Amino acid sequence: MPLRLYNTLTKSLQDFTPIDPSGPVRFYSCGPTVYDDAHIGNFRSFLNADVLRRTIELCGYSVRHVMNITDVGHMTEDDNADGGGEDKMSLAGRRIAEAKKSGALPPGTDIDPSNPYAVAEFYASRFLEDARHLGLKVAEEERTQPQLMPRPTRCVQEMIALVSTLIARGNAYVASDGVVYFSVMSFPAYGQLSGNTLDKIREGEGGRISAAHQAVKRHPADFMLWKPDPTHIMRWPSPWGEGYPGWHLECSAMAEMLLGSEIDLHSGGEDNIFPHHECEVAQSCCASGLPYFSRVWFHTRHLQVEGEKMSKSKGNFFTARDLFAKGVTPAALRLELTRTHYRTNSNFTMQGLRDCQRMIDRWSAADTALLARSGDGSRGDGPFQRALVEFQSALEDDLNVARAIGALNAALNETPAGSSGAERGALARMNTVLGVFERNAPLQSATQDDLATRVAVLLEQRKQARAAKDFAASDRVRDELTALGVKIKDGPQGTTWERSV
RNA sequence: GGCCGAGUACCCAAGUGGUCUAAGGGAACGGAUUGCAAAUCCGUGAUUCGCGGGUUCGAAUCCCGCCUCGGCCUCCA
Structure with missing residues (x-):
C-alpha cells in the first residue's frame, strides 16, 4: 500500500509520490523560534514531523529533512503585522538579564543579554539539547550537517536576493514609507492554502489592520518583505536600506537554498497555515514561476493540557526540560506527544505520560525476553513480524500511529513464536519510527x-x-x-x- | 460574525455503512506471586458510540437540527 497523507492544500488524502523518484524526499519543517525554551506544544509539531520523516524512511525512501531555527526576533505587537512593538529577541534579553540578577540562570551560563545573537544562541543550543533527547532525527544530523538546521541570520543574503527577484518580477514593490511589500494581487492563487482568499480578507477585516500601514499598501493583505529601520536591534544592509527581513521570507529563502524551488513536503503547526505558509507559497511560487512550492502541506493540530488550552496563567504550561527534570523519560514524552493522530487536538496529561511509560516498559521487556530466548529457530512469522505488517500499513494510512501502536500491543499478548532474531528485528523496525527504546531513561539531571x-x-x-x-x-x-x-x-x-x- | 475540525467506557484512544453484542493501552476490581509492596501472569470490564430526528434490510459510521469543546480569520507549534 502506498503512503497516503492529508494535504492541507487540496484538503484531501493523497497518495504520496516524491517529485524525484531517484533522489531524496525534500522535506522542510517550520522549526522553533529561539527567544525562549520550546514547550511541549511546539514539540508535538516537531515530533510529528519527525514521525512523518521516519515513516517515509520506513516506506523505503531516503529523506532530506530541513528544519529552521529562527534566530531573528519578531515583533511583539500583534495589532501590527507589518513590524511594530518590541523585538522579541531584546525582550528575551531583558528576561535573561533579570534571571541573571536573581540567580535563576543555570550555573556556568555566561551570556551577554544585550547581544541578541548570544540570546538566540543560548536558546538554540537548549533547543537542540531537548530535541536530541526526544529523538528528533534532524537535530541529530545537525551535529555533522549543520546546514540542515539553518539560521536566518546566516541567510540574509539569500533573503535579499529573493526580495530583489520578487521586485524584478513585479510581485513586490517599495511603498512610500520605504518598506518593501509583497503584492498579493499579483498572485491570483493567494488564499488557496488557507481559504483566506483576497475577497474574504477584504470582507473579514477583523480590525487588525492598522490604518497607517493601510494607506501605503496596494492591498490590505500585502505583507512586508523588508523593513528599513536603522535603529533595530538586529539589522543588515540591503538595497532598501539598513533593516530587517519580513517574517515569512526566511522559510522561502532557506527552503529554496537547501532543497530547491519545489519541495515534496512542508510541515508546521496548524496556526502556521495562515498567514505564514500562505505567504511562503506566494513568495516562492512568484519567485520560481512554478505552480507549486510544496506539493504536500502537513499541519499538526494544537495540543491541550489536561483538557485546557495550554497557558502560563493556568499553570499548565510545560517545556520539555521542565518534564525531564521531574524524571519523565524522553521516551515517554515522545510517545505521549505523538501517539494521537496529528490532525486531531491531542490532550497532554500526566496520566497519559504514565500510560506511555508503562507501554514502553512492556515493549522493552518483550525485547529482553526475545533476547533471552535467542537461538530459537521456530519456523514461520511470529507475532511481531505479523504486527510489523499492520504497523506499517497503519502508518501509511495518513500516519495512524494509534492503530500502529495497537498492532504492536496486540502482538505482546500473543504466545511467542517464530525466530527470536527475526522477531527482535521486527520490533526494532517498529522502533525506527517510535524511537523510544534508546531514550527510555530519566536524564542525569533528574537522577543526580x-x-x-x-x-x-x-x-x-x-x-x-x-x-x-x-x-x-x-x-x-x-x-x-x-x-x-x-x-x-x-x-x-x-x-x-x-x-x- | 465567517470558515474549519472534534465529541466512542473512569482516563487516553482505534474503528467512518454489515465480520462492532466496538481494537489497544492505562486505571479499577478479583486471583496467582511477594514479609508487605512494586513488577509480572490469569481473569472481569461499553448491548453501546454528545443529544434528538431521518435515510437504509442494516448506522458509531450517511443526512438534518441542536448542545458542548477546539482551531483559524495578520503573536502563536
Missing part, C-alpha cells in the same frame, strides 16, 4: 541531584531494616520515600527507584 543523595541514604536504611526483618521500620522508610515522590522496586539485583511522574 540532592534528592538522589537523600534517596540513597533512605534506601540504605531500608536495606538494613529488611535484613534485620524489621518490616515496620522498612515500611516507614518506604512511606517516607513515597512522600518524597519516589517509587521503589525490589528486584533480584537490589532495589531501584524512580520519581513518580
Whole structure:
C-alpha cells in the first residue's frame, strides 16, 4: 500500500509520490523560534514531523529533512503585522538579564543579554539539547550537517536576493514609507492554502489592520518583505536600506537554498497555515514561476493540557526540560506527544505520560525476553513480524500511529513464536519510527541531584531494616520515600527507584 | 460574525455503512506471586458510540437540527 497523507492544500488524502523518484524526499519543517525554551506544544509539531520523516524512511525512501531555527526576533505587537512593538529577541534579553540578577540562570551560563545573537544562541543550543533527547532525527544530523538546521541570520543574503527577484518580477514593490511589500494581487492563487482568499480578507477585516500601514499598501493583505529601520536591534544592509527581513521570507529563502524551488513536503503547526505558509507559497511560487512550492502541506493540530488550552496563567504550561527534570523519560514524552493522530487536538496529561511509560516498559521487556530466548529457530512469522505488517500499513494510512501502536500491543499478548532474531528485528523496525527504546531513561539531571543523595541514604536504611526483618521500620522508610515522590522496586539485583511522574 | 475540525467506557484512544453484542493501552476490581509492596501472569470490564430526528434490510459510521469543546480569520507549534 502506498503512503497516503492529508494535504492541507487540496484538503484531501493523497497518495504520496516524491517529485524525484531517484533522489531524496525534500522535506522542510517550520522549526522553533529561539527567544525562549520550546514547550511541549511546539514539540508535538516537531515530533510529528519527525514521525512523518521516519515513516517515509520506513516506506523505503531516503529523506532530506530541513528544519529552521529562527534566530531573528519578531515583533511583539500583534495589532501590527507589518513590524511594530518590541523585538522579541531584546525582550528575551531583558528576561535573561533579570534571571541573571536573581540567580535563576543555570550555573556556568555566561551570556551577554544585550547581544541578541548570544540570546538566540543560548536558546538554540537548549533547543537542540531537548530535541536530541526526544529523538528528533534532524537535530541529530545537525551535529555533522549543520546546514540542515539553518539560521536566518546566516541567510540574509539569500533573503535579499529573493526580495530583489520578487521586485524584478513585479510581485513586490517599495511603498512610500520605504518598506518593501509583497503584492498579493499579483498572485491570483493567494488564499488557496488557507481559504483566506483576497475577497474574504477584504470582507473579514477583523480590525487588525492598522490604518497607517493601510494607506501605503496596494492591498490590505500585502505583507512586508523588508523593513528599513536603522535603529533595530538586529539589522543588515540591503538595497532598501539598513533593516530587517519580513517574517515569512526566511522559510522561502532557506527552503529554496537547501532543497530547491519545489519541495515534496512542508510541515508546521496548524496556526502556521495562515498567514505564514500562505505567504511562503506566494513568495516562492512568484519567485520560481512554478505552480507549486510544496506539493504536500502537513499541519499538526494544537495540543491541550489536561483538557485546557495550554497557558502560563493556568499553570499548565510545560517545556520539555521542565518534564525531564521531574524524571519523565524522553521516551515517554515522545510517545505521549505523538501517539494521537496529528490532525486531531491531542490532550497532554500526566496520566497519559504514565500510560506511555508503562507501554514502553512492556515493549522493552518483550525485547529482553526475545533476547533471552535467542537461538530459537521456530519456523514461520511470529507475532511481531505479523504486527510489523499492520504497523506499517497503519502508518501509511495518513500516519495512524494509534492503530500502529495497537498492532504492536496486540502482538505482546500473543504466545511467542517464530525466530527470536527475526522477531527482535521486527520490533526494532517498529522502533525506527517510535524511537523510544534508546531514550527510555530519566536524564542525569533528574537522577543526580540532592534528592538522589537523600534517596540513597533512605534506601540504605531500608536495606538494613529488611535484613534485620524489621518490616515496620522498612515500611516507614518506604512511606517516607513515597512522600518524597519516589517509587521503589525490589528486584533480584537490589532495589531501584524512580520519581513518580 | 465567517470558515474549519472534534465529541466512542473512569482516563487516553482505534474503528467512518454489515465480520462492532466496538481494537489497544492505562486505571479499577478479583486471583496467582511477594514479609508487605512494586513488577509480572490469569481473569472481569461499553448491548453501546454528545443529544434528538431521518435515510437504509442494516448506522458509531450517511443526512438534518441542536448542545458542548477546539482551531483559524495578520503573536502563536
